Amino acid sequence: IFIHVKLYQKQLKLLINTGKFQLSTNRNLSIIPHMPRHSERSEESPTNVGSRIRAGSLAYAQDDKTGGHCFDLLTSDGAHLLSRTVCFAIGARSRRLGLPKEKELTGKGISYCTTCDAPLYKGKEIAIVGGGDASVKGAILAGQYVFKLYLIVRGAKIKAEPVNWERFEKNLLKTGRAEILYETEVKEIIGDQKFEGVRLSRPYQGSDNLKLGGLFIQIGAVPNNEMAKKLGVKLDERGYIHVDKFMRTNVDGVFAAGDITDGAGSFRQDIIAAAQGAMAATSAYQDLGIHGGQSCDIHALPVVVPSIS
Template identity: 40%
Template sequence: MHDIIIIGGGPAGMTAAVYAARKMLDTLLLTKDLGGQMMWTRDIENYLGFQYISGPELIGKFEEHVRHYPTNIVYEEVTELERSADGIFIVHCGDKEYRAKTVVIASGKRPRRLGIPGETEYTGRGVGYCATCDGPLYAGKAVAVVGGGNSALQAAIELAAIASQVYLVVRGGIKADPVVVEKLQTTRKIEVLRGYVARGIYGGETVEKFVVAAGEGKERNLAVQGVFVEIGLDPNTEFVAGLTDLNEYKEIEVDCRTATGVPGLFAAGDVASGPDKQIIIAAGDGAKAALVAYEYLLHNF
């Protein structure tokens, strides 16, 4: 029996672990890996205290801080979460289960898929969801990036430094921060295809062609070796469905103190409802969730 189980090893989960450990709580951190979306980010320029730091560097600093405390980290994927009649949470990881008096869900989000022919077949063979991770594999090659937000534009800018040609496929308008848009406009080797949608990905052993269209009869066959999908993220909340309320985006509904409608259950970071998704906000949510969980334990156990 643990005082608190934290599900997720991103900035929210790792910060929650630090604050829980500082309160001398028996803490278990369950995660598939440490870092979350920071692992996909090369340039971080808005985390307080660092004018510039890469995602892997910031993960390293977070991990070093977490391991300074007696936190038990188990690398498992959570498949189900339930609450017993006596108020104890049971966390299932395949055929294993863990029990706790409180739970903080900080499971983050995962890349959204296009759902077009060839996407699944060529994932890992030319289709990717992390330009920071896989970009170096496409040095001197032509690639396409799908999306019109900050992550898509940043991916295109990163890839332009090593690729021979970058196509940015934008279905609607560009919705990114002005500083990112300005950088895109001054970056060479990027062709922006506005109003185009993805139709299919084709090739042999690896990707050779990406078909996009801008209406009937207006189709383009892009000769690319890589396609990076940057069209948004879906929350990892399947394991908690039915236990607590989710909003229209499948995020966990929380109040201003990270509490859900279930006593002892809290949610922090990108998986929780809220208009803004930033590393610093996720970290703050994680700290808040751990402190509120500690308060709950004082009054209920």
């Protein structure tokens, strides 16, 4: 994905952490990567055009109160950056069970993403932890590949969209390819080099040990919204940053992209985050460009729709 933006000598410090899009933009762009998970190539394009990548975490962002919409950004190494525009692309973290071995065995039989990893478990017996719509949708998807699956549900019922529940019931429950273990929790993760099973809080068929080929943990995600909240950015009821179709938030000069936003419903994938990053960058750039970058307090609708190829 490329977005081509004419070089423009205005002050812009735009925080894009996704690193998933190739970006040509002005020389005053700052990118603060925290722990990039993806290809190093994605860092090349911004630096090739003179943008700077600062390693470290952003500790806070606040209106600098000197007038207009200028933001004071403090990085973990103590540097202050003054910026007219901020784009939050700092994602969401999957909620963990918090059990020993969970971290070590992630990617070795434990996963948090059925959309991404379900095909890897073809023919296996797996369990999905969680009693929400995401786990039921995950089960429907995983059911296309796995031999059998267990839904491990802490409560006494499942909260799923009726349409998803009906599909799950018809295709998996009634055919015996899925079972629901209600009022059951995972107490222990078993396996050393790779995941081998779980110990349950109550016995299933006479044993509390359940041997499994894979475990999907679908107990929700926590958006990294702390800094946005402090800036007065509007969040949806689940804590994701509310964006419009230009990736703008309710606060002038603040944009957001990727998993941190409510922009693509529950479709949280790389390609979507990258596309939203491109849109947010273009919107931020145009927002400055339209007003000549002279004033911090006027922001307007971007006039050109980003071209993505």
